[in-house]
Amino acid sequence: MLALTRKVGERIVIGDNIVVTVASIKGDNIRITIEAPKEIKIFRGEIYDAIAAENKQAVVPNIISELDRLKAWQIKK
Structure with a gap:
């Protein structure tokens, strides 16, 4: 397992085709976006x-x- 600290706008890249971005942080809630090929189920x-x-x-x-x-x-x- 990998644990990372990220700020709003920072990304995590998984493999060659998955990008996770921290979109916003409000209190205890973190909103992320995930860019991945359509064939990958999320x-x-x-x-x-x-x-x-x-x-x-x-x-x-x-x-x-x-x-x-x-x-x-x-x-x-």
Whole structure:
């Protein structure tokens, strides 16, 4: 992890094509801008966590049904 101190207008460059700029600071809030290619997905942390949890939950029932099918196939043999 890298921790940096930046002032308004200062940038952080990630790779060759992502630029994060501090746009404004008001009290405890910091507004940033992110310039990146459209094919790179950018999510707020809480949204990303919710998507990951939903994806993980969606996989579990499929795994169980696959196991049930395998068990049924093994019994028929």
